[in-house]
Amino acid sequence: MLHQTRTGWFFASPYIIFFLLFSAYPIIFSLNLVFHRWNIISPMEFVGLENIRYLINDPLFWKSIKNTLWFLFIHIPLQVVVALVLANTLNEKIRGVMFFRASFFLPVVISGVVVTILWKNLYSTETGLLNNILTLAGLRKVPWLTDPTWAMPSIAIMATWKNVGLYTVLFLSGVQGIPRYLYEAAKLEGASKFQQFIHITIPMLNPVLIMVVILSTIGGFNLFIEPYMMTGGGPVNSTLSIVLYIYKQAFSFFKMGYAATIGFALALIIFSVTLIQRQLIEKNY
Amino acid sequence: MLFGKLLFKPNKLWIIFLFFIFNSCSKNGNKEENFKLTFWSSNNPYEIAHAIEVVSEWNKTNPDWKIKHQAIPEGRSSEEVMLSAIVSKTTPDIYSNLWPGTAQQYVEANVILRLDTLASFDSLYTSRIPRELHSQFKSKDGFIYQFPWKSNPIVLYYNKLLFAEAGIDAPLKTYSEFFSAAEILTKDTDNDGYIDQWMMDIDFNTEWWHRWFDFYTLFIAASGGNTLLSEKGDISFDSPEGVKVFDFIRKGFEHGYFPNAFFQGDVFLQGKVAVHISGPWSVAYYDKFKSADFQYGIMSIPVPDNYIGESFTYGDPKNICIFASSNYPEKAWEFVKFMVSRGNDKRLLELTNQLPIRSGLLHDSLFFSYFDKNSTYKLFAEMIPRTVGADRSIYLQEIFDIISQEFDEACVHRLKSSEEAITDAANRCRNLVARED
Numbered sequence: 001m002l003h004q005t006r007t008g009w010f011f012a013s014p015y016i017i018f019f020l021l022f023s024a025y026p027i028i029f030s031l032n033l034v035f036h037r038w039n040i041i042s043p044m045e046f047v048g049l050e051n052i053r054y055l056i057n058d059p060l061f062w063k064s065i066k067n068t069l070w071f072l073f074i075h076i077p078l079q080v081v082v083a084l085v086l087a088n089t090l091n092e093k094i095r096g097v098m099f100f101r102a103s104f105f106l107p108v109v110i111s112g113v114v115v116t117i118l119w120k121n122l123y124s125t126e127t128g129l130l131n132n133i134l135t136l137a138g139l140r141k142v143p144w145l146t147d148p149t150w151a152m153p154s155i156a157i158m159a160t161w162k163n164v165g166l167y168t169v170l171f172l173s174g175v176q177g178i179p180r181y182l183y184e185a186a187k188l189e190g191a192s193k194f195q196q197f198i199h200i201t202i203p204m205l206n207p208v209l210i211m212v213v214i215l216s217t218i219g220g221f222n223l224f225i226e227p228y229m230m231t232g233g234g235p236v237n238s239t240l241s242i243v244l245y246i247y248k249q250a251f252s253f254f255k256m257g258y259a260a261t262i263g264f265a266l267a268l269i270i271f272s273v274t275l276i277q278r279q280l281i282e283k284n285y
Numbered sequence: 286m287l288f289g290k291l292l293f294k295p296n297k298l299w300i301i302f303l304f305f306i307f308n309s310c311s312k313n314g315n316k317e318e319n320f321k322l323t324f325w326s327s328n329n330p331y332e333i334a335h336a337i338e339v340v341s342e343w344n345k346t347n348p349d350w351k352i353k354h355q356a357i358p359e360g361r362s363s364e365e366v367m368l369s370a371i372v373s374k375t376t377p378d379i380y381s382n383l384w385p386g387t388a389q390q391y392v393e394a395n396v397i398l399r400l401d402t403l404a405s406f407d408s409l410y411t412s413r414i415p416r417e418l419h420s421q422f423k424s425k426d427g428f429i430y431q432f433p434w435k436s437n438p439i440v441l442y443y444n445k446l447l448f449a450e451a452g453i454d455a456p457l458k459t460y461s462e463f464f465s466a467a468e469i470l471t472k473d474t475d476n477d478g479y480i481d482q483w484m485m486d487i488d489f490n491t492e493w494w495h496r497w498f499d500f501y502t503l504f505i506a507a508s509g510g511n512t513l514l515s516e517k518g519d520i521s522f523d524s525p526e527g528v529k530v531f532d533f534i535r536k537g538f539e540h541g542y543f544p545n546a547f548f549q550g551d552v553f554l555q556g557k558v559a560v561h562i563s564g565p566w567s568v569a570y571y572d573k574f575k576s577a578d579f580q581y582g583i584m585s586i587p588v589p590d591n592y593i594g595e596s597f598t599y600g601d602p603k604n605i606c607i608f609a610s611s612n613y614p615e616k617a618w619e620f621v622k623f624m625v626s627r628g629n630d631k632r633l634l635e636l637t638n639q640l641p642i643r644s645g646l647l648h649d650s651l652f653f654s655y656f657d658k659n660s661t662y663k664l665f666a667e668m669i670p671r672t673v674g675a676d677r678s679i680y681l682q683e684i685f686d687i688i689s690q691e692f693d694e695a696c697v698h699r700l701k702s703s704e705e706a707i708t709d710a711a712n713r714c715r716n717l718v719a720r721e722d
Contacts, residue, residue, distance in 0.1 A: 037721075039390070039394075039679075040368055040371070040372050041368065041371045041372065041390070041391070041394040041396055042393065042394045054720070120547065121549055123547075124546065124547050124548065124549065125545070125546035125547070126479075126481070126544065126546045126548060127548060127549055135477075135479075141479065143545070143546070145547065146489075146545050146546060146547070148698065232490050232491050232492050233491060234489070234490070234491040234693055235489075235491075235693060235697065235698060236690075236693055236694050236698050236700065237491075237690065237693075248686075251361075251365060252493065252682060252683075252686065253682055253683045253686070254368065
């Protein structure tokens with residue numbers, strides 16, 4: 001029995017060591033940082049609740065939350081709708097379906113940095129492809145990334161293009177798991193394709209939908225590469241996301257204590273929003 | 286079979302595991318030469334070539350004190366990389382890419398060595414560094430922790446062909462002259478209803494260090510060589526000159542003289558902008574990549590119309606420091622002295638086209654041949670005594686970030702007036718310093 005216990009611990013030990021080193025220790029260390037001022041090279045200085053007090057009164061922190069929520073407001077519905085439509089389309093018997101499935105998934109596996117460089121060029125006001133098309137159609141150029149009104153929606157569209165393949169695959173597996181007899185019965189009752197989609201597909205996809213919305217929300221709250229590479233948080237801080245703000249505090253200004261405080265605030269926000277989302281979706285379906 | 290036995294005898298497996306761990310952690314220094322000092326240079330190819338030559342010559346004449354050269358590891362900025370090195374205790378003995386703006390932080394954390402106590406420092410410092418710059422590199426405590434090495438005076442490059450076609454004579458000394466030229470040079474060349482040639486490009490990225498090359502340089506020029514903080518360390522850029530500089534940039538964006546857009550490639554070489562702000566490093570780049578008919582000239586930074594006095598600019602200096610972790614600081618100092626010798630300054634010019642901070646650079650016969658062959662650099666060398674570095678504040682990066690945010694709001698997007706933006710920036714900086722101190 002003792003031998004078995006030791007063997008058990010032995011097999012579990014890689015994960016336990018990994019967890020202690022790379023999860024538990026950093027979390028405890030960060031929690032400790034919340035109550036300290038530390039610029040990495042000088043000794044830590046205990047500041048009590050100063051970082052939390054400053055966080056509450058920091059307009060840029062609230063601006064970054066507002067920006068991130070605005071991003072989520074555009075990105076999540078867009079992503080869910082596009083992924084659902086794509087999943088249903090790619091579930092049909094169409095020629096070259098495997099090619100299209102692979103094509104839509106391709107951006108997911110391309111490096112985020114590469115995608116942002118590509119889209120930054122597409123969005124270029126003077127030389128970008130999108131504005132060239134608009135001017136050819138007789139329309140005005142759009143300042144995609146240089147105007148505070150347009151910048152975040154532009155990033156949300158790009159993020160949707162990058163991630164939609166993953167959620168399409170999730171929805172596709174969900175769609176393929178819906179019993180065919182439900183559709184056959186509905187057809188016999190005279191339901192149209194649209195009615196079948198609304199009254200069968202969507203309710204039956206509820207578990208996948210919950211997962212997609214929750215994963216998109218968590219991913220959205222972690223918005224970083226896109227504004228970091230494309231706009232640096234501008235124009236006028238309109239694309240300053242929470243994670244980008246944490247990064248700036250930690251690695252541009254070396255305020256590790258304050259960065260950790262924002263990090264914990266972000267964790268709390270994600271936890272609360274996810275909980276609310278879950279309850280709302282489960283209640284409605 | 287063997288694997289199965291090992292798997293169920295954890296003690297043996299642990300021994301093998303520990304063997305691999307210790308083996309991988311063991312030093313492989315015995316396979317390398319016995320270096321006693323390490324030196325990190327910048328990682329641009331020209332400076333690497335320079336460092337290799339300097340180190341190789343040192344190693345030949347000092348076989349017992351060989352130096353290992355390494356370019357600073359790649360990172361988003363050398364400041365970030367150095368910070369990682371400090372934290373992980375892997376700093377070199379000598380480092381030659383120190384931006385004075387970060388020096389104060391290192392001084393207060395006791396990670397760099399005071400140099401002015403080392404043998405023959407005073408004589409070297411006073412003989413090599415132009416008198417006008419002597420106090421610039423002192424720390425807040427009045428001591429010197431960095432040896433001024435090279436300077437990159439920021440200037441305006443202009444497209445000679447575009448200027449000639451428009452009948453404009455360079456240099457453009459004042460803001461009025463600049464905008465009169467901008468009025469002519471900013472135009473829609475293909476009549477499609479959109480401007481496609483601008484006066485000057487300003488990188489409006491809000492990353493803090495971008496303000497070195499627009500607001501800060503223009504502010505130094507407009508204020509006759511002032512920096513953001515006063516001698517006492519108080520915020521002092523909320524002056525009439527600060528407002529004038531914001532007004533200048535704001536007007537450029539408002540009238541469309543500066544494009545509010547990202548571009549692919551070099552807009553100056555493409556002829557899309559007539560003027561570009563940069564340092565001496567661009568000379569070699571332009572000479573290498575310009576088309577056959579492209580000609581450029583250099584002029585100093587424009588100043589407000591009522592400005593009287595000499596022209597000043599940002600020097601973007603890079604200095605040398607010795608880390609306190611060095612086991613042989615005296616020997617490291619010997620190497621620093623060797624590195625800033627006349628011969629190595631000549632080498633610096635020839636290999637990197639960067640200018641050593643050295644008195645009488647244009648009057649020293651050793652450098653005549655270089656400046657005869659590279660007359661463009663004479664203009665930069667003349668400017669060195671009128672260059673300004675960075676303030677001594679551990680909050681300098683954040684101060685620049687605040688200015689950058691206000692710059693974005695007032696100059697690029699015109700959401701507030703220049704006066705409001707400068708006042709807000711200064712007040713925010715004062716609050717920052719008060720809070721952090």
